[in-house]
Amino acid sequence: VNFFEYYFPDMKDVPSTAKSPQQMFGAIAKTYFADKIGVNRKDLVVVSIMPCLAKKYECQRDEFSTDNNPDVDYSISTRELAAFIKQANIDLKNLPDEEFDAPLGESTGAGVIFGATGGVIEAACRTAYEIYTGKKLDRLDFTELRGMEGVRSATIDFNGLPVNIGIAHGLGNARKLLEDVRSGKSKFHAIEV
Incomplete structure (x- = not known):
């Protein structure tokens, strides 16, 4: 904050x-x-x-x-x-x-991943996906953003609605990611730092 x-x-x-x-x-x-x-x-x-x-x-x-x-x-x-x-x-x-x-x-399985970088957003997305689609989210594949080590992204298909999420490890990477968001270069619906 x-x-x-x-x-x-x-x-x-x-x-x-x-x-x-x-x-x-x-x-x-x-x-x-x-x-x-x-x-x-x-x-x-x-x-x-x-x-x-x-x-x-x-x-x-x-x-x-x-x-x-x-x-x-x-x-x-x-x-x-x-x-x-x-x-x-x-x-x-x-x-x-x-x-x-x-x-x-x-505790739940979603609670187990909270401690890892990206764990909160992944748990939230898994829960939202299951509520929205009625199905479990099989696998969430994150890719590292080109030229931004420590920043990963994923797109989740919520029955035809793509949701883009980003994860930044550390405040230095968060700064890079947020500057991209500010400039319009990156479009995310949710970000975890």
């Missing part, structure tokens, strides 16, 4: 109005889950572990809080987590196996 506000203020209608998965989870944790376990949201600390450093800024935005209590209190990077594990001399290979906890129930 900050990236759009600063570099592409004329394109503020491009980003989704939906919260990021980090912020969706934080809001659910501080409301539904806090209520389920009988804890006041102000007494619950939510920490996200994310590969993207921009998530640190995101969780500090005013619109992602209730009564000055953020939905996500802290965001640490995956590199920071790895450093913490190393500092604590934790040997992950020798930890005993445990059952996965499922405080909110089982």
